[in-house]
Amino acid sequence: MTRPAVKAEDLGKEYVVGGAEQMYSSFREMISGIATTPIRKFRKLRGEVGEDEKFWALKDVSFEAKPGEVIGIVGRNGAGKSTLLKLLSRITSPTQGRIEIAGRLSSLLEVGMGFHPELTGRENIYLNGTILGMKQSEIREKFDDIVSFAGIETFLDTPVKRYSSGMYVRLAFSVAGHLEPDILLVDEVLAVGDVEFQKRCLGKMKDVALEGRTVLFVSHNLNALSALCDNGMYIDQGRLRATGSINEIVDKYISSTSQSVNHWQAPPDREVRLINIDAIRLLGNDGREEKHIRYDKGGCLEIGYDSKLSGNRFTIAVRIMDGYGNTILTSWDTDSNSSEKPGRGLLRCYIPPNLLRPGNYVASVLAQELTLNRARLVDEVSVSLEVMSVGWPMQPGRVGIITPILKWEPAHEGTK
């Protein structure tokens, strides 16, 4: 049996959360409070705090990664994915447990680490490469490849602060892409750069995986994860909930996110904006409140809003995204409602039947202020939207992001 590339046992990380500042109810209390503040702050800065101010960002996580395995890590924001990568890359140390890493590990938690804006592209390649753990001789060897992959030949001796953001990211990723680690940790770096470059990076990452390196990849881009990874881990609230093949894990993750709200009511202490979305309800096509809509019946979103602007100076929009983060559609109230809406009221946005592929979606309701030449986003609320497969024509070949039933009819020769 080969030695695992990464082996984690009972890993846990406890953080101290900053307690809220104390409120004083009397003058005397305030005086004594202020006098003891330095002492309390000193204790806090030393890390001496009560139990209630601590929380486990990660707990009881055990897993193994075999050499050459590409693992995708999914989970909601704040689930502990980044903490796990930070522990593996030794940026922060675990509170409990043990990790064994066999071989050289590089982490790409951010592109362009240590880039100094005043230094030139050439100088930054050496700086960044060394920070990432390359030897000077290694960088010299790969220098030309790095430069040509980034496509910045003509700007080599320009300070990077004069680079466009695209060039900056390309250079940074190019340096990172020429690392030859045995284990690579990647955190959401592909969220930057232009589409074409992202594709090249994905290609580069695929090369890395094919060369037998172990990769741990954190991303919200589930498409990229499915394409790149073999296996997955699903982390939720600091616990490792599931491991398995990447498709299983992605499915589990998507179905778990759909348990969130599909009805929303603004809490009373919500900040008041220029335009407020007060409530969102999901209704079936019969106008009754529903938890989900049927594929063959459709439904509608009822949106309660309250605006300080007159009806022609703002719009309400609905944007529907699938569980992979792809936007399926966007529609504005002005699409079909020609009469001026009142400053506050209810709007219904009808989702037609036989259109959305059964599954889980996120519906975002956007309130936009219309100014002279653009729309400014003022408020945004998202609810989950589940489309049930009732009435869905289940032909296996019916692939596509949306699955509408289109109108077909025979056309006779000679008929107009």
Added chain:
Amino acid sequence: MKQSDPIHDEYFGPDRVTVIEPPKRWHTLDIRELWAYRELFGVLTVRDIKVRYKQTVLGVAWAVLQPITMMIVFTVIFGRLAKLPSDQFPYPVFIFAALLPWNFFAQATGTASGSLVGAGQLLSKVYFPRLIIPLSSIGAGLVDAAISTVILLLLITYYGVPLTINILAAPLLFVAVIFTALGFGTILAALTVAYRDFRFVVPFMIQIWLYCTPVVYALSLIPDRWHWVLALNPMAGIVEGFRAAFLGKPFDLAMLSISIFVSIVIFVIAIAYFYKVERRFADVI
């Protein structure tokens, strides 16, 4: 053919097995690890040097102008106006021999103490021995010190002060002042991470420290029996040592030993404290 580098390979080679565990209470200075990361120390030092004078009109000339201006101001105020004694040496040479170690120390300690907070971005994204950060900001100060040494030698020649055998002690004194800066620099860097108060304390402290050190005045102004108290300030013994080495006056060995001893003690405490809190840096920054 790649050169083999056993220590680098030990840390970066394919056979490396890294074990990550909760930090132990005490940790000793890991010289091997620092050595494995020496190239990082090199590039960060070079970065600090390059960046310091980027986009300035005078560039490295500042490294010459600054100490000379200080020397002129001190000479006018303390030498001419206050007429402080300078042990029979021309006041400019007398003061510059002290400004050389003092400026290095003040600058290195000052930049080192803010260095970890300044590198917070880096600390929270990638692992390397954290000690590299304050070390490299001290390393960057050595360039200015080298320039100042040349100026001092020119001044000595200009004023006709004879060089003596004492000059041979200069390299040792440089080592002493570097260690002193390392000690104070690392401990203040670590303290600044946890308690940002030190950002205000350090510049202020260095200013007062200047007057607790015989830089602008001669040691002979202080009664002999109090010299040992002054020597508890490691910079006092070292500054006097520099004067002895470059100006050829006799060494005050007792004072120098006390200062160097204090300096070593501080260095040991600094490294111990640094390692103790190192693992928390990324969480706190």
